[in-house]
Amino acid sequence: MRPHHSPRGRHLRRLLAGGTASILMTAAALLPAAPAGAATSASVTVNTAATLGTIPAAGHGLNFAIYDGHMNDAAIPGLVSGARFSALRYPGGSYADGYHWQTHTMEDGGxxxxxxxxxxxxxxxxxxxxxxxVTANYGSGTPAEAAAWVRYANITHGYGVKTWEIGNEVYGNGYYGANWEHDTHADKSPRAYANNVLQFISAMKxxxxxxxxxxxxxxxxGWPDGIVHSGDAMDWNNTVMSIVRDQADFAIVHWYPGAGSARDALSKPRQIASTVAAVRTVIGKYAGANAGRVGIAVTETNPGFQLTSATSALFATDSYLTWWENGAFNLDWWDMHNGSNTPASPAxxxxxxYHDEGILSSASTTEPPLNTPLPPYYGLAMTGRAGAPGDTLLATSSSNSLLVSHAVKTSTGVNVVLINQDLGNSATVSLSYNGYTPNGTTTVDQWKKGDTSISTTTQASANSITVAPYSVTVLHTAGGGGSNPAAGVLKGAGSGRCVDVPGAVSTNGTQVALWDCHGGTNQQWTYTSGRQLTVYGxxxxxxxxxxxxxxxKAQIWDCTGAANQQWNLNADGxxxxxxxxxxxxxxxxxxxxxxxxQLWTCNGGSNQRWSR
Structure with a gap:
């Protein structure tokens, strides 16, 4: 297994991406935990009236790399769907800027x-x-090559690939000194990159x-933010956005905060709001009235610290939910397999x-057998259990700084995520809900340090739970106030008519159609936690x-749980x-x-927008 950067470039990226954060212990790292064995408690409040957006359709992502010979092992689809990943990034970090998709070769011999x-x-x-x-090859590719890839993917094969990047970490092309990103352009400045991006956008669209x-x-x-090259008037971000303005659909950042200790690593998600605000500022400065439609994607991330530890798992859940709450539409963990040549050591x-950036074992050095899930896999899987795309993110508060909380309003109730960062003590948590009354049985998913699977239990109450030390817990509560009605119509924006099962039949293979909305059972669609739209139950x-x-054809069929029966309800309708x-x-x-x-290529038309 080969890393996606050269050793030198990889070291520089890790050291510099988070400024001094990767080598200095912050005050947060010195926060004391309660003495081992002490009783701890927390009060968590969920405010269903304070919404923080929705879980994005491509939010829960993971990186794949073409140097990974186990990328398409038979076990991989099940592991990916088991963690409920909704997006997979290709062809793998910096490899993208030397990769020619048509010949499946690397320009630099990688x-x-x-x-x-x-x-x-x-x-x-x-x-x-x-x-x-998909990351198009900027470093050694051309707009025509990228456009041909779009044609092959979406026109020739109907793959429906909607999210494309122009290059990887292009600022690492040597222009500012550090050189890990392949770039054959004579002019490696941010000005040249931005002007070339406009050509890519034009050709691909x-x-x-x-x-x-x-x-x-x-x-x-992070490096090289704020650095102004000799002869330039502005740094990378301001130069690029001053030229691209609102022509790109989203801005890409990579986030490897680094840390000096486990406690320091777990404090890093608190930086996300200010990071997003800074990106939004530079977008708003140049994109004008269209700034709001320019999204933010974090197409590579991990803590940059002890990556196969339980700490990494807790970081994964907290950081993904926090990025979503702050408006990022895509997060892609680095990465599925990466491998290591360094002997294992205690975290x-x-x-x-294992000094491995993969969430699945590559069976290298002292690692477990191939494709064994490592702790960050479980942290990301617990993120998937927090809610489905389209579910509403809610504001929460916790009285205990070591007990981090998030919440998601679903079609059937509210899910509460509790992350106990106390290494030595369980916590008894009392929960209250503003604007929502849980009732019935609560299902509890939990993963804790040392576990090799996620446990699922039930309890009668949604108002109190004791969570294990160093654990992630998701309470699935049922009650009034789901983000999408438990059952409701799908009403067309253009027609004003509803998705209907003709004749109210229940025959497999019956194609659904528009009909005047009347609220009958053949127009009542329930959106489940498994992303299914069910009718008649x-x-x-x-x-x-x-x-x-x-x-x-869009039809009804016995529910099987297969991917062709799973749907994303998106914020645009x-x-x-x-x-x-x-x-x-x-x-x-x-x-x-x-x-x-029917199913059709998305085009933004009113005949493709639905309300519930």
Missing amino acids: YVAPNTGFDTFMSTVRTAGAQAV AVDSTIKIGVVLTTPG DDGTTD TKCLDAAAQGTTAGT TVTGVQSGLCLDAAANGTANGTPI
Whole structure:
């Protein structure tokens, strides 16, 4: 297994990306935990009236790399879907800037593993029920090469890849001194990058105008943010955005905060709000009235500290939820497999640090068997259990600084996430809910330090729980006030009519259609925690024959849990198939009773927007 940067570039990125944070112990690192064995308690309040946005459709992401010979192992789709990842990034960090997708080769001679080509990757993406995030080759590629990739992906094969980046960490191309990113352009300045990005955007969107394209920025407070090169008037971010302005759909940052201790690492998610604010400031400065439509993606992240420890798991859950609460639409952990040549050593929290950035074992050095989930896998899996795309993020407060809380309003109730950062003590937590009354049985998912699986239990109360030391717990409560009604219509924005099962039949294969809204049981769709849209309680909205091409019939079928029966309810009103990435569509822009419902390439039309 080869790292995605050269050793020198990788070291520089880790040391510099978080400024001095990676080498200095902050005050947070010195915060004392309660003495071992002491009783601790916390009060957590969930405010259902204070919403923080929704879980994004591509929010829960993971990096794949073409040097990883186990990228498409038979076990991978199950592990990916088991953690409920919704996005997979390809072809792998800095490798992207030397990778030619058509020949599946690296310009600089980098190692490319067998069976890691784009089509094989997309097969894994689809089987796992995720969507792809693709980094186009800026370093040695051209706008024409990138446009051909879009055509191959979305026109020729109907893969529906909507999220594209132009280059990886392009600022690491030597312009500011450090040189880890492959870049064959004679002019390596931010000015040249920005002008070239505009050409990429033009060429790629001429093929598929519905795709979203991102531009690379430096992480605020990290290297080389704020550095002005000789002869330049501004730093990288200001130069790039002053040229690109609102032509990119999103800004890209990578976040590896680094730490001096476990406690320091767990404090880093508190920096996310200010980081987002800084990115938003530079976007707003140049994108004008359209600044609000420019998103933020964090296409590489991990704590940069003891990466296979339990600390990394707790960091994963807290950081992903915090980024979502602050508006990031995509997070991609680095990475699935990475490997290590360094012998294992004890981590601060008493677990084993294999010095590996993968969430699954590569079986290198002293690691467990191949594809064994490592602690960060479980932290990310617990993030997936916090809620599904489209669910509403809620504000919470905790009385205990070592007990971090988040909450998500779902179609059936409220999920509460409790992260106990106390290494030696359990915590008894009392919970209160403003604007919501839980009732019935509460399901509890928990992972704690040392566990090799996630436990699931039930309890009668949603108002009190004792959580283990160094653990992540998700309480799935039931009650009034879900973000999406437990059962409700899907009403077309363009037609004013509802998605209907014709004749109120329950026959497998019946195509759904538009009809006047009347609220009957054949128009009542329940959005489940498994991302299914069910009708009659037993039938699911289904992409016929697991189709992934435009024109695939939307029908009812016995619920199977397969990816062709999973849907994302997006903030813009679209309903997209998890497997296909295509939008639920009223055929031919029809608005009349009986208009068939199908899957089609997303185009923003009113015939693809639905309300509940």
